[in-house]
Amino acid sequence: MMSENTEKPIVLVIDDESEIRRFLRVSLSASGYEVHEAATGEEGVTRAALLRPDVVILDLGLPDVDGIEVLQRLREWSHVPVIALSARHGDADKIAMLDAGANDYLTKPFSVGELMARMRAARRNAQPAPESSVMQVGDLRIDFASRAVTVSGAPVKLTKTEYALLHLLAENAGKVLTHRQLLRGAWGPEYENETHYLRVYMGQLRKKIETDPNNPRYIMTESGVGYRLIG
């Protein structure tokens, strides 16, 4: 494959603010990453093509091209995990970013610890997926082949739609799925604005698989954005 175990993982930072780049260069290098940088979107795409990085950190507020476009061009040929950075305001950008295929996002300011945790998660879930057909998260166990779900061994009965949602979340464990993505996946493209469906069904799902539905351990909600199954 790529530089998996033999070398340091390569991370490409695409951001026009030099302070941020410097900050990330220092902290990520110290943690064992090989850090490369690009100051513009154009340069970012080019460098990514040459470098084949293991993970990309992409700022939305680029001067030349929109972050979305950078991501789209990246996705035309690569499945590299991408973590989006956004300045506080603007849910719309974040959502567009996730819809376009970003794996996760962070709002500035952020802590290095959190960033690195998300990078690990993104890389972990970006595996070529030799899909073992059964996944386990904590006490939650999903057998995709038999379509069976259990919580600490006890079988859970899910309806068609509930299972469809959980399946989507599980396939992308650790990754934020936008409302739109979930609705498209479980109901179809023509439902992508019926976000209230999600509230109802996430509630039902939690009631069935969470021990304490008020403090969810598995299905986390990303306010204004979507939902995520921990992974």
Place this chain on the structure above:
Amino acid sequence: MMSENTEKPIVLVIDDESEIRRFLRVSLSASGYEVHEAATGEEGVTRAALLRPDVVILDLGLPDVDGIEVLQRLREWSHVPVIALSARHGDADKIAMLDAGANDYLTKPFSVGELMARMRAARRNAQPAPESSVMQVGDLRIDFASRAVTVSGAPVKLTKTEYALLHLLAENAGKVLTHRQLLRGAWGPEYENETHYLRVYMGQLRKKIETDPNNPRYIMTESGVGYRLIG
């Protein structure tokens, strides 16, 4: 395993022409095979179930059932190598036969030498076939070889379609089979939307194999999705 090294290899000849049977009996016996015979397709399937032969020689031109069907029924529970014999020269038969799971094909007339060479080849390539050919779930017992179904010892009479469905379910015990899969499997691809057939037949099946058809223990329905045999 079966009678591999310790005994003579057993060969079952299914052919309605007595001269061919005699010819094969003489020549194969002389070469160290234990030869058994069946004159009809029906008898052939039955004898194969009892004998567990190491190789089967199957004529296509049988009076009662089509050779293809004999082969299909054999393949429902066994991986025994089958060599097809045919008087016809058409490619169509050949293809159909091989599609149905025959290992090789000979057109009459043929030489004993060639037949035996192909038998050796077929046996060499044969799978270890760990198939037990009979499955038991609770009180329900299905013998794929003889197509016999019993509930707590009592034999149950199933129609062709009922058995086809149960067979599908049993092959995938524990997994959910979608309406579409069941309909394709039991009726054919052009029936994949006739979900009401399933309701009728699942009802009949349950009436025959469930002690309490209202609270099924074996055939579970997954609403909006399909059915599943517990396992």
Place this chain on the structure above:
DNA sequence: GCTTTGCGTGAAAAACGCGTGAGAAACGCG
């Protein structure tokens, strides 16, 4: 501080899928 926005909840209404019985049509066998 007040308004806005999004999330979670419960409960009712509507839609859907399932099981059933019974009759018609097709088939298989003598």
Place this chain on the structure above:
DNA sequence: CGCGTTTCTCACGCGTTTTTCACGCAAAGC
């Protein structure tokens, strides 16, 4: 040809699932 069996068709009742709606609450924005 005639009979019994099997498959197909249909319509009804019922339980489940989906959809809709209104409200309380909390966090974010002005």
